[in-house]
Amino acid sequence: MNTLFFTLQDFMVHTKGITYLIMGGLLVALPLFWWFLTDRDDENETWRQ
Amino acid sequence: MTDNGGQNVRKLWTPFNVIVGIILAAGAVLTVMRFTQGIGAVTNLDNNNPWGLWIGFDLLCGVALAAGGYVTSAACYIFGLKRYHSAVRPAILTAFLGYALVVLALHYDVGRPWRLPYPIFVSQGTSSLLFEVGLCVFLYLTVLFIEFTPAAFEWLGFKKIRALVVKLTLILTIFGVVLSTLHQSSLGALFMIAPSKLHPLWYSSYLPVYFFISSMFAGMSMVIFESTLAHRYLSRHMDDTHHQEAPGVALGFAKAAAFVMAGYLGIKLIGIAIDDHWRLLATGWGVWYLVEVIGFVAFPAFLFAMGVRERNLIFVRWAAAWTVLGIVLNRLNISVIAFNYHLPSHERYIPSLMEIGTSVFIVTLGIVIYRFITTRMPVLHEHPDYSTHSPGQERT
Amino acid sequence: MGISRRKFIGCLGALALGPAMGIPGTARGASNKEFAGWxxxxxxxxxxxxxxxxxxxxxxxxxxxxxxxxxxxxxxxxxxxxxxxxxxxxxxxxxxxxxxxxxxxxxxxxxxxxxxxxxxxxxxxxxxxxxxxxxxxxxxxxxxxxxxxxxxxxxxxxxxxxxxxxxxxxxxxxxxxxxxxxxxxxxxxxxxxxxxxxxxxxxxxxxxxxxxxxxxxxxxxxxxxxxxxxxxxxxxxxxxxxxxxxxxxxxxxSAPELTAGPLSAVPVVVGLWPVLLTGVYAISKRKEKIAEQEKQAAVADAVDQSRKEAQNRMETLRKKWDQEKQSAINFEVKKALEEAAVKASEPSQTKEDE
Known part of the structure; x- marks a missing residue:
């Protein structure tokens, strides 16, 4: 992570590359989390106080 | 043009078939020329004008006009407008074919088409907006393909795998909207790297926003336009639901398109204001800009509004066709007409007949495939085994 | 993002005067990085x-x-x-x-x-x-x-x-x-x-x-x-x-500065669009569910209401019927009694009756 960059161009290729990987991760993680969030919605209508 | 794909006796020498045959044959010749003698043998492209009709029309217009896919599926599955359901499949099919043809056209335009997977699999030029476009188009084409497979599976009778794909509908739709937002806007952003070449009236830091917003009404207009054509030529393949829902879809999309266009006009005006380009409006280029914005956005928006108020589908259809033309004009302005505006006229680019022929060939190919599919697979009608009118079936 | 133009120019201007070059990107970690070239x-x-x-x-x-x-x-x-x-x-x-x-x-x-x-x-x-x-x-x-x-x-x-x-x-x-x-x-x-x-x-x-x-x-x-x-x-x-x-x-x-804006919008769209769209979906779905529930409740209500009404009507009918039956019985009893009384006072009155 401590690569030294001398041009904005190299810096952008590097950082955007990481960003794209994060984006891929997000596209997988968000639906999974939504599933986790709503999975038990239909079970019953009661709740603990 | 007559439709003779169905149960009628198939006649070979219909005018439609003859014209299509000639175009496809010419296309085959051009294809051979392009791949044996190089891009220079068929195009008027040169070192000052590296992008021409194949990018300006085939890529930019192709992608914008295929936006109906994400707009319609989002309206139906995300916003819950179930009345649009019968419009989803034709829109997805058009979008899929549109993107497939865009990719096909790119094979003609790039120098070494067999390397088109390189940006994704070999060397990722992540600082480029074209990388973003390429990645999104690749992913979205996959998404559209999966979204369309239920129709093919119904046709082929693969029930189990169809049911599996149908379960993915929502997530595919959301992916589709995300990917469309990204690459529709990035196509505009492609030109942000060249402020010295694109005329200042079209160059704006809002270019990506303009492209994205205009893709919405481009998609809606294209759905209306395409439905008009389909009703004329493929009516026999439509079921009652499609016939009943079509006017509602047209009026609903007309209303949405008119209002989105109003917003688009608003941000176009703001674009002029923040760059203080008012004086340029009084030049020749300014008149041309106003022709585009007033003649091909404001006017059809008004026509849509009249159509909606009067519940007049004729107005709506004309407005849709006019808007589609306006999108083509806008994309060509940015990529070809107002691009390199500073060069002397003898250095400007005018497409060659062979370039135009290749574009016509690719569009014709699209129409032929569309007709082939809609006359066979359940696109304009529901498959009786999976009809939403019989209980217990999920809508797709 | 990235470079402040003035700083960038300033840096190049300083170069022209020939001072020793610092290591670019000294503002490490900050969003305002500077790059002065190789x-x-x-x-x-x-x-x-x-x-x-x-x-x-x-x-x-x-x-x-x-x-x-x-x-x-x-x-x-x-x-x-x-x-x-x-x-x-x-x-x-x-x-x-x-x-x-x-x-x-x-x-x-x-x-x-x-x-x-x-x-x-x-x-x-x-x-x-x-x-x-x-x-x-x-x-x-x-x-x-x-x-x-x-x-x-x-x-x-x-x-x-x-x-x-x-x-x-x-x-x-x-x-x-x-x-x-x-x-x-x-x-x-x-x-x-x-x-x-x-x-x-x-x-x-x-x-x-x-x-x-x-x-x-x-x-x-x-x-x-x-x-x-x-x-x-x-x-x-x-x-x-x-x-x-x-x-x-x-x-x-520079070119990367010209494209930095749209490029940095990309990940934000990927991060937030799914959230927004899923939200819209959830809201429309919930509205649909509530509308369905309300419809069902309204139907049940209406059924209830009409059943009650029918019951009431039945009740009144039955009551009326009962009353009528009672009165008919009473009438018959009365009639029978009267007849019995008449029979008792035979035969002179029989002729009057006819």
Whole structure:
């Protein structure tokens, strides 16, 4: 992570590359989390106080 | 043009078939020329004008006009407008074919088409907006393909795998909207790297926003336009639901398109204001800009509004066709007409007949495939085994 | 994102005065990073006032790059009168500024500090090397020609007539020679001293020195110092640069700065659009569910209501019926009693009845 960059161009290729990987991760993680969030919605209508 | 794909006796020498045959044959010749003698043998492209009709029309217009896919599926599955359901499949099919043809056209335009997977699999030029476009188009084409497979599976009778794909509908739709937002806007952003070449009236830091917003009404207009054509030529393949829902879809999309266009006009005006380009409006280029914005956005928006108020589908259809033309004009302005505006006229680019022929060939190919599919697979009608009118079936 | 333009320019301006270069990106971790280019990278200074239009640089370029010979020989100076640009096998051209003028200008790749072509390339086929040259890797190139669209100087050319392996071509600043410690071919062969090579910092300092020493000879502008974020190839001119055919309206923003905005919007869309859209979906779904529940409740209510009403009606009917039955019974009883009473008082009254 401590690569030294001398041009904005190299810096952008590097950082955007990481960003794209994060984006891929997000596209997988968000639906999974939504599933986790709503999975038990239909079970019953009661709740603990 | 007559439709003779169905149960009628198939006649070979219909005018439609003859014209299509000639175009496809010419296309085959051009294809051979392009791949044996190089891009220079068929195009008027040169070192000052590296992008021409194949990018300006085939890529930019192709992608914008295929936006109906994400707009319609989002309206139906995300916003819950179930009345649009019968419009989803034709829109997805058009979008899929549109993107497939865009990719096909790119094979003609790039120098070494067999390397088109390189940006994704070999060397990722992540600082480029074209990388973003390429990645999104690749992913979205996959998404559209999966979204369309239920129709093919119904046709082929693969029930189990169809049911599996149908379960993915929502997530595919959301992916589709995300990917469309990204690459529709990035196509505009492609030109942000060249402020010295694109005329200042079209160059704006809002270019990506303009492209994205205009893709919405481009998609809606294209759905209306395409439905008009389909009703004329493929009516026999439509079921009652499609016939009943079509006017509602047209009026609903007309209303949405008119209002989105109003917003688009608003941000176009703001674009002029923040760059203080008012004086340029009084030049020749300014008149041309106003022709585009007033003649091909404001006017059809008004026509849509009249159509909606009067519940007049004729107005709506004309407005849709006019808007589609306006999108083509806008994309060509940015990529070809107002691009390199500073060069002397003898250095400007005018497409060659062979370039135009290749574009016509690719569009014709699209129409032929569309007709082939809609006359066979359940696109304009529901498959009786999976009809939403019989209980217990999920809508797709 | 990234660089503040003023700081960037300031940094380059400081370079011109020749102070020691700090390590770029000292503001590590902050969003406001600065990049001053590869330290000690090389460049060329073209003094337009010294160019005599002999085309020796062109012939040297063809020789060292093994380019095919042009149709007219390099001795033929008539071509100087046509306006030429770089081409598929022409990496550099010398043009006369206008037909009568004795001013000539050499054109080739300017080797930007932040190259627009490299920023545009979606396979990283173009790269700024630490030596200062912008080089092309034909093994990666797809041939999309976006680099040519992006180049503000209209330099890269394309082999449009090659069917199988067309390449983008442009000046390499003789990068292979540079690695051997040699000067670029054109610089080496220039007989007029119109081309000088060295580190970019030295050249900038030298150029400004020339301007200060001969203010009557030069316009006070080193072209390439700030243009498009700065270039490794620098120019001195006696005429305003727009008069010698060089664009002065390019601005000082480098290509990656021009695209940084839309590029940084991309991940935000990916992060937030699914959230927003799922939200819209959930809301519309919930509305649908509530509408359904309300409908069911309303139906149940209506059924309940009508059942109650029916019950009430039934009740009243039954009551009425019961009453009627009772009264009928009473009537019958009464009648029977009366009849019995009548029978008891037979027969005289029977006749009256009939």
């Amino acid at each position: 330290p000690g990278s090389l460049g060329v200074l073209h003094d337009i006032t010294k160019c005599i239009g002999c085309r020796k640089c062109e012939s040297a370029c063809h020789r060292v790059n093994n380019l095919p010979d042009p149709e007219t020989s390099f001795e033929d100076l008539n071509v100087l009168d046509q306006k030429r640009r770089t081409g598929a096998d022409v990496f550099t051209v010398v043009n006369r500024v206008d037909n009568t003028s004795p001013v000539f200008i050499k054109t080739q790749c300017n080797h930007c500090l932040e190259p627009a072509c490299a920023s545009a390339c979606f396979v990283n086929a173009l790269k700024k090397t630490p030596e200062g040259a912008v080089v092309y890797n034909e093994k990666l190139c797809v041939g999309c020609r976006y680099c040519m669209v992006a180049c503000p100087f209209n330099i890269p050319a394309y082999e449009y007539h090659k069917a199988l392996a067309p390449r983008v071509t442009k000046c390499t600043m003789c990068h292979p020679r540079m690695l051997e410690g040699k000067r670029p071919g054109c610089v080496e062969d220039c007989p007029a001293g119109a081309l000088i090579s060295g580190t970019r910092d030295e050249l900038l300092a030298y150029a400004w020195d020339r301007i200060r020493t001969y203010p009557e000879r030069y316009v006070p502008h080193v072209y390439g110092q700030h243009e498009m974020g700065g270039t490794s190839w620098l120019y001195l001119s006696g005429l305003p640069f727009s008069r010698v055919g060089m664009r002065e309206d390019l601005g000082t923003k």
